[in-house]
Amino acid sequence: MTPFVRFDRVRRSFDGQTDVVRDLSLDVARGEFLTLLGPSGSGKTTALMMLAGFERPDGGVILLDGQDITRTAPHKRNIGVVFQSYALFPHMSVAQNVAFPLEVRGLSRATREERVGRALDMVRLAGFGDRLPAQLSGGQQQRVALARTLAVRPRVLLLDEPFAALDKNLRLDMQIEIRRIQRELGVTTVLVTHDQEEAMSMADRIAVMNAGRVEQFDTPETVYDAPSTRFVATFVGTANLLPGRLARDGDGWVLEAEAGGRLAIARPSPCTREGAAVLAARPEHLSIVEPGPDALPATVGMVLPLGPSLVHELALADGRPIKLVRPRTADGVRLRTGERVGVALRPGSPAAVFAQ
DSSP, rough: OOOOOEEEEEEEEESSSEEEEEEEEEEEEEOOOOEOOOTTTTSSHHHHHHHHTTSSSSSEEEETTEEEEETTGGGTTTEEEEEOOOOOTTTOOHHHHHHHHHHHHHHHHHHHHHHHHHHHHHHTOOOTTTOOGGGSSSSHHHHHHHHHHHOOOOEEEESSSTTTOOOOOOOHHHHHHHHHHHHHOOEEEEEEEOHHHHHHOOOOOOEEEEEEEEEEOOOOOHHHSSSSSHHHHHHHHEEEEEEEEEETTTTEEEEEESSSSSSESSEEEEOOOSEEEEEHHHHHEEEOOOOOTEEEEEEEEEEEEEEEEEHHHHHHHTTTEEEEEEEETSSSSSTTTOOEEEEEEEEOOOOOEEEO
């Protein structure tokens, strides 16, 4: 299937020497919701701005529906962008803000009014057309910015950290709202964020970026459960890093931990060779067991209730701290500070193992 958006070995430098984006290659399907996820300086916003046409690549090609748009002016791409700042005109009403890009395009008054009405209905702001931006909440202003972008019927919708200025509860509401609208319209969407939970909850696929490169491009579930690099394992979610030696053990594998003890592993990945390695284990992938040779000896430090779960901070034999999460009702037993226990991988839990 031909991708709707394609980055083909695209690169961009900051000062002619420092690479911001390096050989970026991504294929985005029509109607897909892609998230570019990474820390500050990873190149995600630069990639978005190159797709919008506001920045020009130093090399490579950007294709939209099979057409080369690498050098096409931004206003000829019909790509909509919602910025973090919303960029609303304070002296214009909500309806005038939404209508402005339509007026610039020379659409008739009747067409403008019809599209403005539909866009405001879509973002659930019908009846707010006469208000000024200053009379709206932050979430409502964001909806106006989204309506203004959707009114032009963009081929691609770009979202640049659109939830950063919102509080937690409002951010969740807007995430749900934008995902609903995106699915209803079937518009190809690219979101830039540094928020892992945001990326995991919204995206069809995530491109995890670091130092201008894509470290992994896959579904949220795969990125979380099967990280392809150590950076992805530690940047996306929480991971306990356990160094040791990976060795075969009959039909399976074990990690002989530096901290003492060992963990049985059914199928390590991406590293599948014996030798020095690091296991990245999510807190929910670990379990409390009786102390023994096939477990990591640990001492209970703190137990913190977190909703339906208990978060345990444990110390391994060498003092290394690790975190473990289990349901409150797992066995009805509440561990005590200072208690000695064993730690093992839950049966069937994915094991991300990286060569040292």
